[in-house]
Amino acid sequence: MAETISGRSEEEFQDLLRRLELALEASQIGVWQHNVNDQELLWDLQMHRLYGTRRHNRRVSSDVWMKALHPEDLERAINDFDTALENKGFYNSQFRIILPGGEVRHLRSRAHYYEGPDGAPSFIGAEWDVTADVLLNRELTKQKAIAEARAVALEQSRSRIEHAADHDYLTGLPNRRYFDRRLAELRKDASVETLAVLHIDLDGFKEINDKWGHAAGDATLQSAAARISGAITANDVVARIGGDEFVAVLVNVGSVEKLKAIADDIFSRLRREVRFGNEMLKIGASIGVAMSGAEGAGNLLAESDVALFQAKKLGRNRVEFFTSKLQSDLQAERRLADELRLAPVLRQIEPFYQIQVDARTRSIVGLEALARWRHPERGLLNPAAFLKVADEYGLTAEIDASVLKSALADRAAWVSQGLSPPRIAVNISGRRLADPDLIDGLRALRIPRHAIAFELVETIFLDDPDDRVLANIAGIKEMGIDIEIDDFGSGHASLIGLVKLKPKRLKIDRQLVTAIAISDEQRRLVGSIVEIAQALNVEVVAEGVETEDHARILAELGCDELQGYAIGYPACESETAILLKSAQATSRSRSPAGAGVRATESAGQRSDHS
Numbered sequence: 001m002a003e004t005i006s007g008r009s010e011e012e013f014q015d016l017l018r019r020l021e022l023a024l025e026a027s028q029i030g031v032w033q034h035n036v037n038d039q040e041l042l043w044d045l046q047m048h049r050l051y052g053t054r055r056h057n058r059r060v061s062s063d064v065w066m067k068a069l070h071p072e073d074l075e076r077a078i079n080d081f082d083t084a085l086e087n088k089g090f091y092n093s094q095f096r097i098i099l100p101g102g103e104v105r106h107l108r109s110r111a112h113y114y115e116g117p118d119g120a121p122s123f124i125g126a127e128w129d130v131t132a133d134v135l136l137n138r139e140l141t142k143q144k145a146i147a148e149a150r151a152v153a154l155e156q157s158r159s160r161i162e163h164a165a166d167h168d169y170l171t172g173l174p175n176r177r178y179f180d181r182r183l184a185e186l187r188k189d190a191s192v193e194t195l196a197v198l199h200i201d202l203d204g205f206k207e208i209n210d211k212w213g214h215a216a217g218d219a220t221l222q223s224a225a226a227r228i229s230g231a232i233t234a235n236d237v238v239a240r241i242g243g244d245e246f247v248a249v250l251v252n253v254g255s256v257e258k259l260k261a262i263a264d265d266i267f268s269r270l271r272r273e274v275r276f277g278n279e280m281l282k283i284g285a286s287i288g289v290a291m292s293g294a295e296g297a298g299n300l301l302a303e304s305d306v307a308l309f310q311a312k313k314l315g316r317n318r319v320e321f322f323t324s325k326l327q328s329d330l331q332a333e334r335r336l337a338d339e340l341r342l343a344p345v346l347r348q349i350e351p352f353y354q355i356q357v358d359a360r361t362r363s364i365v366g367l368e369a370l371a372r373w374r375h376p377e378r379g380l381l382n383p384a385a386f387l388k389v390a391d392e393y394g395l396t397a398e399i400d401a402s403v404l405k406s407a408l409a410d411r412a413a414w415v416s417q418g419l420s421p422p423r424i425a426v427n428i429s430g431r432r433l434a435d436p437d438l439i440d441g442l443r444a445l446r447i448p449r450h451a452i453a454f455e456l457v458e459t460i461f462l463d464d465p466d467d468r469v470l471a472n473i474a475g476i477k478e479m480g481i482d483i484e485i486d487d488f489g490s491g492h493a494s495l496i497g498l499v500k501l502k503p504k505r506l507k508i509d510r511q512l513v514t515a516i517a518i519s520d521e522q523r524r525l526v527g528s529i530v531e532i533a534q535a536l537n538v539e540v541v542a543e544g545v546e547t548e549d550h551a552r553i554l555a556e557l558g559c560d561e562l563q564g565y566a567i568g569y570p571a572c573e574s575e576t577a578i579l580l581k582s583a584q585a586t587s588r589s590r591s592p593a594g595a596g597v598r599a600t601e602s603a604g605q606r607s608d609h610s
Contacts, residue, residue, distance in 0.1 A: 029128045034062070034111070036085060036121040041065060050107065050127060052099040070096035070104065084123070088113045091123055094130065106134040157528040164489055164525055168240040169512070170218055171225035179239035183249055183301070196250040196259050196291040198266065199304035200228065203284035203316045205244040214518060216276045220244075220283055227269040231262060243511075247301070256291065263289050263319045271317070286311040290322040302392070306330065337393040340373070340386050344402035348374045351403045351410065352570035353424070355579070356541060356563045359555040364583050366453070366541075368425040368563065369407045370570050371399055397432035401441075404452070408445060410573045419580050421451075425484060428454040434468055439475040449480025453504065456485055473501060484541070489529060498536065505560070506533055510544020513564075516557075517549040523557065530558040 030047035034040075041060040048055050051068050069077055073095040084091035091111040096104050111125020166178040174182070186192050202224055209217040221244065228238050228246055238248040248266075253259045270285035288308025290300045303322040306329055311320040343349050349371055356366035373381040390396050404426045414421045432438060433456070454476060473483060482504035489512045498506065508529055515522040526542075533540045542554045545564030554562060571579065 029126050031126050032111075032124070034123045034125075036123070047127065050105075050129060051097060052101065052103075054100075068097040068099075070098055072096070081123075084111070084113060085121065088121070091125060105129055106131040157532060158495065160525060160528055161489070161495060161532065164512075165495075169519075169522060169525060170515070171222055171240050173225050173229070173246075174237065174239040176239065176241040179237060179241060179247060179249070182237050186249065186251060191252075193252055194254070194291060195300060196253050196289065197300040197304040198248045198250070198263055199288040199290075199301070199308040200224075200246040200248065200266065200270070201286045201308055201312070202244040202246075202270070203286055204282060208281050208283065212276065212279065212281065214515070216279075216281060218515070219276045220274050220281060223274045224270055224283070224285075227272075228266055231266045231269055247304070249300075253291070259289065259291055260319075260321075263287055267319050284317040286316045287319045288322065289319060333389060334393075336386065337389050337395065339375070340389055340395055341393070341398070343373055343375075344398045347402075347406075348376070349399055349402040349406070350374060350572070351407050351426075352572055353410075353576040354563060354570040355568040356422075356425070356561045357567055359542075359551070359559050359562050362562075364422055364580070365561055366422045366425060367576065368455070369403050369427075371403050371427070394431065396427075396429040397435070400427050400429055400432055403427065405445070407452070408447065410576075411451060413573070414577055414580060417577065417581075419577065419584060421580060423450060423453050423482065425453040425455050427486070428456060430456070430469075433472050434466070435472070436468060438472050439479075442476070442479060442481075447479060447481060450482070451480075453482035453484050455507070456483065456501075456503075470500070489525070495532070498532075498538070502536070503538055505539035505541055507541040507543050507563075508559070510564070513542050513544040513550060513554065514546075516553050517547065523553065526554070526559075527557050534558065 028046060028049075030050045031044045032047050033042040035042070039062045041062055041064070042058055043060045044058070045056060047060075051064070053060075053064065066074065066078070077093055077095040080093035081091060091109070091113070093110075094106065094108045096106055098104055106129070107127050108130045109125060109127040111123040113121065113123055115121055166174060168175050183195075183197075186195060202220070205217065205220060208220055221240070224244075224246065225238070225240060228248060232238060232248055232250060235251045236248060238246060241247050250259065250262065253262065267285055267287055270283065273280040273282055275281075286308060288304045288306065288311055290303035290307060292300060303326075306326050307320045307322040309329070310326055311318050314320065351369035352372050353367040353369055355364050356368060357363060358365050371383055371387075373386050375381050378385075387396075390399055407424050407426055411421050411424060435441075477483060483501060485498060485501070485503050485506040487509040488498075488506040489509045506529075508526060512522065512526055512529075516526055530540050539560045540558065541561040541563060542550075542559045543563045545551050545554065545562045545566045547566055550564070551562050551566055568579070
């Protein structure tokens, strides 16, 4: 009976050994034993396979292992073993070996220390190939580093764009967007008792630009920014809101006398000559000032603008305060607003068209419809004469709707003449986008798909558009009307709004385009905008293209389309029809840009952008 049990146990033991061998072979784990005193290793067949020895003998000299070790890992691997031996503990190491054919493999080795019956020290352990894991981890680390570098680059680009959204690139001062936000905050600040706004316009700046060039003009603007900033306190704000236009808000200035002293100080500083190389540039300033309690500060900017207008009207180079006497001027503005309110109804608003061309082929790919007011007494008025009033009195939606209807009528007339007009971009105001009846009204116009694009002008609201606006934008897109973001980078457009809206294209503001031919920083900024747009699959239109250098650089930076006086001036419907006919009849290999300029130059003086 004992023999049977013994035999069965032996069978079970041999079966267990076979299964263990199969498991080790399947796992490709090699088993080894190191008798330390004998400097002898016991290797199984898998160990020979791992080391590529092509041998089968169980006993192996320790030299075989050390000679296989990669020279750079030899010392560390031996130290790992010596440490385990000294501590009589667990051995854990990873190292590279070089196979006889020269291939490098990564092995992981682990073993336990034990002593034989005679007290001889030994290790018994296992090794397996971890090359695939090492290479995978190495690739993952590499990809992680690449991803982190890209994230850093994207964050830097985003930071530059966000900074540019709040600051003027040339002077480093806040821009209009920041100024408006800060003024609104100060009006709500309980600690603010009085606010004063100084509206500052440099006199003689155009002459400096014309005589000495844009570099001199830039130096003048930078000097003016520093001089104005030096005259105010840390609690005050100064911003550049236009080409040579600055505005400052003074907090708790106190008396009118103190305000006058500050305004006179700024005026005096700005009248000092500006050094430019070996030249001393003469400059002056007109300043309009308005002051009120914080609760009545809502009209301060408009009032200071009225005072500035008065300073210019009286001969420039002076300081004027807003007074009750100037209030009558506002009445005239209101009368103009009343006339403008009737203009769409009387069909006095008409579109002029400025071409947009492919940046590479210069073929016409679009038109922008710019509003003009054919006033019954004052003649044809550019937007500069009425757009500000339209904004202040909430008339932009009616003007936009009138321009759209006229543009559709003009387009239909061109089609009837056998022309194939490109898309026409038309402004759409924030107030109109919030209109719950907008989509029904647009459908009633039966707008052909891809014939019209809407430019969002009042894009400051895009930081947090409401559900109605988003629903209307979605409806607009469903009708085949493209959405474009106008004046991107001017301080109005928002990256968050850009991502939410997913527009077809964005237009880089002319202020960013102006200096790209002379400013590396400006080129990098425009390049960053293009990169972000490309990442979002948004086309880029550059406006304000006034020279061939502008056009070339913008094309190299990746802009898709160009618009500006170097491409063509705004023209009426009939002149635009002539231009489209000429372009349609001309070979596509020739640029229509020059023809566009010639056709529109006959319209007379240059027209401002709407």
